[in-house]
Amino acid sequence: MDAVFVLPPAPPPSLETLSSGLEQYGFVVLPDGLPRDVTQALVDYAARLGADGYHAAAVGRGPEQQRNPFVRRNRVHWLDERHPALAPWRDWSESLRVHLNRRSFMGLFSFESHLAHYRPGDFYRTHVDAFRGEANRMVSLVCYLNADWKDGDGGELILYTDQGTITVLPTQGTVALFLSEEIPHEVKPARRDRYSVAGWYRLNGSSPDRVDPPR
Ligand SMILES: O=C(O)CCC(=O)C(=O)O
Numbered sequence: 001m002d003a004v005f006v007l008p009p010a011p012p013p014s015l016e017t018l019s020s021g022l023e024q025y026g027f028v029v030l031p032d033g034l035p036r037d038v039t040q041a042l043v044d045y046a047a048r049l050g051a052d053g054y055h056a057a058a059v060g061r062g063p064e065q066q067r068n069p070f071v072r073r074n075r076v077h078w079l080d081e082r083h084p085a086l087a088p089w090r091d092w093s094e095s096l097r098v099h100l101n102r103r104s105f106m107g108l109f110s111f112e113s114h115l116a117h118y119r120p121g122d123f124y125r126t127h128v129d130a131f132r133g134e135a136n137r138m139v140s141l142v143c144y145l146n147a148d149w150k151d152g153d154g155g156e157l158i159l160y161t162d163q164g165t166i167t168v169l170p171t172q173g174t175v176a177l178f179l180s181e182e183i184p185h186e187v188k189p190a191r192r193d194r195y196s197v198a199g200w201y202r203l204n205g206s207s208p209d210r211v212d213p214p215r
């Protein structure tokens, strides 16, 4: 019998757009980038969680981690990907990880994410998500859950890129993907409740005497 070569199924176009944008520019913003069922699963999860399910977000990592209300005033809820209601989010973020590794040889190893709630007045000043040389967070992924976000509602994500300043409205279904070490960004003060999910793909930083924790 002749050999049969089976091509893998074509990836969804949105994953292709995300990986090629990231590779070309170091960032990409895609309205309706998040599949509907994934958005719905996250919206439902956030609705069940309620306002008390969040805690004040910290700035930095490890021992120097601190709360600084002048830098950041949002509240977060870390997502446990084993939660059955989060299966669509886990599967989609995993398919993006696999796709980025396949297309761009990024060697992304793990993923961590949190739901964030910005109340009216909350913001996050300009920062980068990772520091060069620490080889931890490589790629940042932010997805938005807010129906009918209007121009005057504030809460824009601003990306400071080589291509210029990019303003992103936190509209339901929009996805922003960018290199964690390269792209400074900020969240302008929100004027209404604003919900997002932020996640980070990481390299494996484990060594024989230190197992890299997932967070
Ligand atoms: O919610 C956003 O638009 C971005 C949040 C962010 O920059 C972060 O959590 O590091």
Ligand SMILES: [Fe+2]
Residues within 6 Å of the ligand: 127, 128, 129, 185
């Ligand atoms: Fe950030």
